[in-house]
Amino acid sequence: MSEHTNEQSKNQDLEQFRKEPGELLTTNEGVKVNNTNDSLKTGTRGPSLLEDFHLLEKNAHFNRERIPERVVHARGVGAHGYFQPYESLKELTKAKFLQDPSVKTPVFVRFSTVAGFRGSADAVRDVRGFAVKFYTEDGNYDLVGNNIPVFFIQDAMKFPDLIHAVKPEPHNEMPQASTAHDNFWDFVSLMPESMHMIMWVLSDRTIPRSYRMMQGFGIHTFRFVNEQGKARFVKFHWKPLLGIHSMVFDEIQTLGGKDPDFHRRDLLEAIEMGDYPEYELGVQIVEEEDEFKFDFDILDSTKIIPEELVPIKPIGKMVLNRVPDNFFAETEQVAFQPTNVVPGIDFSDDPLLQGRIFAYPDTQRHRLGTANFESLPINRPVCPVHNDQRDGFSQYNIYTSKVNYSPNSLGGGCPMASPENMGAFVHYAEKLGGRKVRERSESFSDHFSQATLFLNSMSKAEKEHLVKAAHFELGKVMNKEVKERVVGLFNHIDHEFATLVAAGLGLEAPAKELIPNHGKSSPALSMENQPKDSIKTRQIAVLAADGVDAAQLMVIKKALEAEGALTRIVSKFGGKIKGTDGKEIDVERTFLTSASVMFDAIYIPGGEKSIATLKMDNDVSEFIYSAFKHCKAIAATGEGVDLIAAANIKDIKLADAEKSVSDKGVITSRNASDVKQIVQDFVKAIAQHRHWIREEKKETKQM
Numbered sequence: 001m002s003e004h005t006n007e008q009s010k011n012q013d014l015e016q017f018r019k020e021p022g023e024l025l026t027t028n029e030g031v032k033v034n035n036t037n038d039s040l041k042t043g044t045r046g047p048s049l050l051e052d053f054h055l056l057e058k059n060a061h062f063n064r065e066r067i068p069e070r071v072v073h074a075r076g077v078g079a080h081g082y083f084q085p086y087e088s089l090k091e092l093t094k095a096k097f098l099q100d101p102s103v104k105t106p107v108f109v110r111f112s113t114v115a116g117f118r119g120s121a122d123a124v125r126d127v128r129g130f131a132v133k134f135y136t137e138d139g140n141y142d143l144v145g146n147n148i149p150v151f152f153i154q155d156a157m158k159f160p161d162l163i164h165a166v167k168p169e170p171h172n173e174m175p176q177a178s179t180a181h182d183n184f185w186d187f188v189s190l191m192p193e194s195m196h197m198i199m200w201v202l203s204d205r206t207i208p209r210s211y212r213m214m215q216g217f218g219i220h221t222f223r224f225v226n227e228q229g230k231a232r233f234v235k236f237h238w239k240p241l242l243g244i245h246s247m248v249f250d251e252i253q254t255l256g257g258k259d260p261d262f263h264r265r266d267l268l269e270a271i272e273m274g275d276y277p278e279y280e281l282g283v284q285i286v287e288e289e290d291e292f293k294f295d296f297d298i299l300d301s302t303k304i305i306p307e308e309l310v311p312i313k314p315i316g317k318m319v320l321n322r323v324p325d326n327f328f329a330e331t332e333q334v335a336f337q338p339t340n341v342v343p344g345i346d347f348s349d350d351p352l353l354q355g356r357i358f359a360y361p362d363t364q365r366h367r368l369g370t371a372n373f374e375s376l377p378i379n380r381p382v383c384p385v386h387n388d389q390r391d392g393f394s395q396y397n398i399y400t401s402k403v404n405y406s407p408n409s410l411g412g413g414c415p416m417a418s419p420e421n422m423g424a425f426v427h428y429a430e431k432l433g434g435r436k437v438r439e440r441s442e443s444f445s446d447h448f449s450q451a452t453l454f455l456n457s458m459s460k461a462e463k464e465h466l467v468k469a470a471h472f473e474l475g476k477v478m479n480k481e482v483k484e485r486v487v488g489l490f491n492h493i494d495h496e497f498a499t500l501v502a503a504g505l506g507l508e509a510p511a512k513e514l515i516p517n518h519g520k521s522s523p524a525l526s527m528e529n530q531p532k533d534s535i536k537t538r539q540i541a542v543l544a545a546d547g548v549d550a551a552q553l554m555v556i557k558k559a560l561e562a563e564g565a566l567t568r569i570v571s572k573f574g575g576k577i578k579g580t581d582g583k584e585i586d587v588e589r590t591f592l593t594s595a596s597v598m599f600d601a602i603y604i605p606g607g608e609k610s611i612a613t614l615k616m617d618n619d620v621s622e623f624i625y626s627a628f629k630h631c632k633a634i635a636a637t638g639e640g641v642d643l644i645a646a647a648n649i650k651d652i653k654l655a656d657a658e659k660s661v662s663d664k665g666v667i668t669s670r671n672a673s674d675v676k677q678i679v680q681d682f683v684k685a686i687a688q689h690r691h692w693i694r695e696e697k698k699e700t701k702q703m
């Protein structure tokens with residue numbers, strides 16, 4: 001298929017199922033309806049009649065509209081797009097969608113949280129799902145990953161227990177969408193294999209700024225197999241071109257209330273505005289002969305292969321460029337399965353992956369209520385499907401052949417199995433051996449070294465956030481023994497870390513250091529070491545009222561928008577305000593309908609009257625103060641500088657009469673003529689994402 005057909009293929013396929021509203025209302029049987037407001041009655045005040053098939057059908061259908069939500073990852077958002085390889089990967093794999101750099105393979109991606117129910121908030125501390133369905137010409141390939149490169153457990157046998165422990169407690173169904181409770185930490189305290197994942201969970205990785213600014217990982221080791229049958233081990237990585245950015249915990253606690261749909265809205269609005277999220281797909285390749293060269297087992301899903309050991313080779317780019325037409329039909333019904341592999345990509349013996357191969361199709365059949373869920377539009381492959389699987393609930397296909405078995409002569413032997421050289425999937429002929437045992441491999445037994453590696457790789461600010469997250473999570477645990485056991489496990493990671501966590505919980509510090517910290521780190525693991533060179537799609541709040549200095553506002557607004565950022569005029573009331581040039585300016589948000597947690601930075605233009613009005617509004621100083629507390633970039637020009645001073649923000653230098661100042665990400669200039677000068681500083685400060693220096697306190701001991 002050429003580039004054009006590939007990218008179009010899924011959209012064209014979906015075209016046939018798109019239901020436009022239509023003019024005349026009918027029943028599902030196509031019978032036109034003359035009145036959908038009143039049930040059929042005996043006289044206007046008499047009883048309703050059983051023969052009112054329109055009333056019956058409409059209510060009966062409504063009563064069956066909800067299907068079981070996903071047992072995990074219930075809360076999510078999806079988008080269509082395409083994947084395009086940078087070059088042919090035929091040396092490594094024969095997977096068709098990785099052969100031709102001119103071919104764009106349609107994809108559907110769903111991002112999700114894990115713990116919360118379908119209606120829970122986006123902005124929570126949680127792992128994020130990153131599931132990609134490639135509609136390739138050789139069948140659907142699903143890379144069902146997370147934004148964290150490891151997992152809590154090593155063997156799928158423990159998954160039901162893990163999720164039972166994560167989910168709200170069975171006696172009172174609390175807390176919603178949170179691991180800060182006794183059951184979860186009791187389970188963790190008895191599962192040392194979860195320690196590496198726990199460090200990632202307590203890190204800023206689980207409070208992402210946006211689905212567009214978080215990494216994705218396939219986690220497991222898989223296999224690439226090329227045309228010659230040569231296999232290599234492979235791990236998959238998604239890297240967002242906008243960089244990797246997180247929020248601060250205090251921010252998401254507010255955001256969960258102010259805008260529970262924040263991440264969903266952020267993704268869909270960006271795509272609708274044409275700011276298509278882009279992710280680079282990278283692979284780490286390990287030759288089969290190198291399988292045992294590491295001091296960890298590459299089949300162990302609680303371990304990463306540090307990039308410094310095996311570099312990531314970028315192999316292509318995914319662009320998300322279309323929002324779903326219908327949330328339920330597409331995002332709710334999409335069925336991802338690690339089971340879905342295509343020729344050229346195969347499984348490894350990772351016991352977590354092996355269990356997932358069963359779990360996903362099983363869960364889809366249950367929650368979508370049919371074995372025919374792959375016929376649903378969003379799940380249909382774009383390539384031909386031929387087999388003898390028939391009937392079952394909601395069978396959409398009308399098979400014309402009377403032959404539904406193999407072998408057969410009456411159907412010309414079709415559909416027949418095809419040889420590998422005609423594109424059939426042949427499982428990699430891995431050489432196996434060993435007795436049947438229900439045991440864990442000795443090579444899976446190091447549960448702490450990579451947890452220590454991750455902790456050592458964190459920046460100062462990231463480490464402090466991690467300790468604070470432990471204080472919050474375990475601070476909500478009532479059972480003292482559970483907390484003590486967790487601190488005991490932390491002591492295997494790093495004695496100082498365990499001591500700091502214990503201090504915040506009012507527990508005895510661990511008596512002594514058990515294992516000296518190995519001191520190794522992997523710089524690639526810290527978000528501070530990721531590129532911070534773009535303000536594209538960042539949302540900047542412009543605080544203004546009548547009398548705002550229109551010249552200053554327009555200079556900054558234009559400059560930010562030239563860099564791809566979005567500005568939003570925020571004022572006390574909706575409608576319009578008037579600038580000093582007498583022109584009207586549309587108000588886009590008010591202090592009531594928004595909060596600084598919904599923005600990446602703040603700009604306060606001058607204008608005596610505007611500032612005088614804003615100064616009288618407590619919401620304004622709260623707006624500015626929380627942006628400062630969340631370490632966001634703030635700029636103010638002219639009289640706007642007085643508003644910062646009024647927001648009782650301490651220990652930063654502000655502009656004086658002559659000179660503009662840029663201090664800890666706060667850029668101010670009273671002198672209207674050098675507004676242009678501060679633009680560069682402001683853009684740089686926003687690109688920095690956050691200014692953690694503001695969190696530095698003199699007195700408390702830090703990591």
Ligand code: HDD
Binds near residue numbers: 071072159
């Ligand atoms: Fe899972 C859904 C990711 C381990 C069983 N999982 C689900 C989704 C993602 C992941 C992203 C949501 C897919 C969507 O958007 O519809 N799961 C992972 C990752 C894992 C992992 C990265 C570890 C490497 N999962 C895992 C195990 C099992 C499952 C070990 C079972 C043995 N996961 C499921 C499931 C779900 C699911 C119960 C629930 C809804 C669904 O499948 O479609 O089958």
